[in-house]
Amino acid sequence: KEDAQARRRHVRHPALQAEVVVADRSFHLKDWSMGGFFFDPPPGTSLVVGDRVQFQLRFRLPNETVSIQQSGRVVRAVRRGIGAEFAPLSAETRRKFERVLDSFHAQSFSASQRA
Secondary structure, three states: OHHHHHHOOOOOEEOOOEEEEEOOEEEEEEEEOOOEEEEEOOOOOOOOOOOEEEEEEEEEOOOOEEEEEEEEEEEEEEOOEEEEEEOOOOHHHHHHHHHHHHHHHHHHHHHHHHO
16 A cells, blocks of 8 residues: 555545536545546446546535536546546646645644644
């Protein structure tokens, strides 16, 4: 597991209050990074490694929902879930992800001050 973490180009973030929509079906997002995401589809989902997909990520932040339309490719399909790699991100999409990260860090800081 440590080797996999060392090979990753991007830091993974927990996907609290987030979902991914693929082919008009909504799934729980397990985690994400600036390079891709991992989600939990129900049994029988037909996505396989190599599939190109269009999807929408929805992050429910305290004061807004950030929706990101993006394309990518399935790079992992295991019993625990499906991993997809993003196609190159536009500057606008990158800014949306940064807004999600800023909110996540602000919430984490706020929670640490209450503890």
